[in-house]
Amino acid sequence: MHPLLKQIYISKQNYRTIGLYWVGSILMSTVVFLPGNLVGKYSTKVGPASLLIIPYLLLPMWAVLQIYNQPLQNESAPKAIEIVQKKNLIQRPFDLVLAILFVFIAAFSIFRGLVALDCPAEVCRQYLQQQEPYLRDPAAYPKIQMLVYMFYSVPFCIGTIYGLLVPGCSWLPDFAVLHAGGLAQAQFSHIGASLHSRTPYTYRVPEDAYLSFLLINGLYGILPQLLAYRCINSPEFFLKRKKDTKTM
Known part of the structure; x- marks a missing residue:
C-alpha cells in the first residue's frame, strides 16, 4: 500500500476508535445522570429544563450508529491470523492475565453492587464504613453507578473472558473500546466525588483508606x-x- 494511503487508512481507524471511546463515556454518564436526577436528593428540582438532556442522549446514539456503519477493516495476513488463533490461552500470557483479572473485576462489581443495595453482611458494612462511605450519599449517583457496574459491566466481563478463550469474536474490540470509555468516565467521576471537598465529610473516603x-x-x-x-x-x-x- 502507498504510504500516503496507509496513513489515511490509519487515521480513519483512529477516528473510529476515538468515536467509540467518546460514545462509551457519554452513554455511561447519561445512564447514571438521568436516574440519579429522578431518585436522588435533587429529584424535587427536576423541571422542564431537564428536557435539554434529550439531545445529549440522542447524539451519542446517532454517533454510534454512524460508526458501526463503517466496517472495521484490517490488513492482517490470513496466515498471521491462523497462527495466532491456534494458540490457547496458556500460550498467550497477557491474555491469560487479562482473563484472570476480569474475573476479579466481575466479582468486585457484584460485591460493590451488593454494598450499594445495603447488604447486611458484615464484610459489606465494613467496606461501606471503612472504604467507600460515598456509596451512601443521598444524591444517589454513586449507588446507581454501582448498579450499572453490576448489571452491565459484569456481563461484559463474562463476554470478555469468552472472547479471550474462543477465537474469532470480532465484536469484542468495539465493545472493549466502548466499555473502556465508559469506565474511564465513571471512575474519574467516582474517585473525584469521593475525595472532593464539597462532598459531605461523612461520605468522603477516610484519610487512612486513601x-x-x-x-x-x-x-x-x-x-x-x-x-x-x-x-x-x-x-x-x-x-x-x-x-x-x-x-x-
Missing part, C-alpha cells in the same frame, strides 16, 4: 483500558477467518 481506595479504583479503571489497547493493537485473535473457497 491508598487502598485509589489503588483499587485505579486498577478497576485501568484494566479496561489495557483490554481495549490489546484488542486494537493486536486484533488477529478476534478476526474472522475467511473460509477457503473450494473449486469443483
